[in-house]
Amino acid sequence: xxxxxxxxxxxxRWEEELPSPxxxxxxxxxxxxxxxxxxxxxxxxxSSNHHQHQQQHHHHxxxxxxxxxxxxxxxxxxxxAGAGGGDEPARTLKRPRLVWTPQLHKRFxxxxxxxxxxxxxxxxxxxxxxVDGLTRENVASHLQKYRLYLKRMQGLGSSSSGASCSPADAxxxxxxxxxxxxxxxxxxxxxxxxxxxTGPAEATFVPFVPVAALQHHQQMVAAxxxxxxxxxxxxxxQQIGHFGSPVGFDHGFLTRGQPQLQPGMHRxxxxxxxxxxxxxxxxxxxxxxxxxxGSGGGSGAGRRVLTLFPTGED
DNA sequence: CTCGGAATAT
DNA sequence: CATATTCCGA
Numbered sequence: 001x002x003x004x005x006x007x008x009x010x011x012x013r014w015e016e017e018l019p020s021p022x023x024x025x026x027x028x029x030x031x032x033x034x035x036x037x038x039x040x041x042x043x044x045x046x047s048s049n050h051h052q053h054q055q056q057h058h059h060h061x062x063x064x065x066x067x068x069x070x071x072x073x074x075x076x077x078x079x080x081a082g083a084g085g086g087d088e089p090a091r092t093l094k095r096p097r098l099v100w101t102p103q104l105h106k107r108f109x110x111x112x113x114x115x116x117x118x119x120x121x122x123x124x125x126x127x128x129x130x131v132d133g134l135t136r137e138n139v140a141s142h143l144q145k146y147r148l149y150l151k152r153m154q155g156l157g158s159s160s161s162g163a164s165c166s167p168a169d170a171x172x173x174x175x176x177x178x179x180x181x182x183x184x185x186x187x188x189x190x191x192x193x194x195x196x197x198t199g200p201a202e203a204t205f206v207p208f209v210p211v212a213a214l215q216h217h218q219q220m221v222a223a224x225x226x227x228x229x230x231x232x233x234x235x236x237x238q239q240i241g242h243f244g245s246p247v248g249f250d251h252g253f254l255t256r257g258q259p260q261l262q263p264g265m266h267r268x269x270x271x272x273x274x275x276x277x278x279x280x281x282x283x284x285x286x287x288x289x290x291x292x293x294g295s296g297g298g299s300g301a302g303r304r305v306l307t308l309f310p311t312g313e314d
Numbered sequence: 315c316t317c318g319g320a321a322t323a324t
Numbered sequence: 325c326a327t328a329t330t331c332c333g334a
Binding site for chain 3: 138141
């Protein structure tokens with residue numbers, strides 16, 4: 001009778017290693033909802049700061065903390081057994097669902113764009129993204145969906161902005177809409193033909209800036225993911241609050257690191273942190289011109305339109 | 315065996 | 325519906 005998983009491990013102790021507010025960067029990935037932060041008792045710019053309370057009355061049974069505590073196996077609890085080894089708690093556990101935020105997606109798209117359809121394979125994309133915690137599977141899965149999206153779009157004359165035919169697309173569009181589609185990555189394009197050998201997007205190693213220095217965001221991503229799953233197993237749509245980035249918070253989330261060089265492949269990540277990569281967050285006010293977005297009222301709309309975006313930078 | 319891609323499951 | 329997981333082919 002083996003029951004379900006026993007969570008709690010790697011992040012068990014991350015709480016202690018939490019970053020100080022001053023360490024937080026304004027450019028954070030904006031994850032971790034304020035509620036979470038509060039629940040965790042972690043100082044967040046919002047919570048610790050005066051002003052701004054949670055807007056949503058959540059009665060979430062704060063057993064989350066309790067759970068964590070009890071489950072906590074880090075120091076006291078002994079997680080496990082020791083096993084000797086002090087091995088990283090990571091491994092063997094299921095990791096939380098990855099939440100593809102617009103930012104993450106943007107990076108994803110950027111990577112794909114700069115790589116070219118041909119090189120846009122999960123592994124490469126993953127490496128280019130340099131997002132800690134991102135696995136090939138994650139990217140592959142998303143890539144799959146992304147391709148479908150592109151394909152779908154191709155089939156449609158693209159009703160220009162925003163016009164979604166079906167409501168279903170609307171949701172999908174939102175996420176993808178946040179990312180500027182570089183080219184029409186249409187299938188069959190690329191080098192295609194050519195004959196020859198010179199594939200345009202082939203040997204052209206675009207010096208895409210492999211942001212390796214943006215760890216803050218990434219680490220937080222990982223951390224945030226855990227929390228999300230921890231808190232709610234809920235359905236889609238979780239609101240994102242803004243938060244800073246835990247810097248220097250390394251719990252060895254992934255042992256895999258990224259360096260899995262392949263023969264013949266140059267290390268695309270130069271030692272020099274090219275921080276020049278600017279995540280230009282898209283600020284798009286869409287909503288359809290004129291259309292009443294909002295939840296108002298209308299008719300029947302019981303759908304709450306949350307701003308998927310991290311509202312607000314600081 | 316690793317990787318990529320779609321199918322399938324949750 | 326969004327991801328994860330699984331399966332299969334290269």
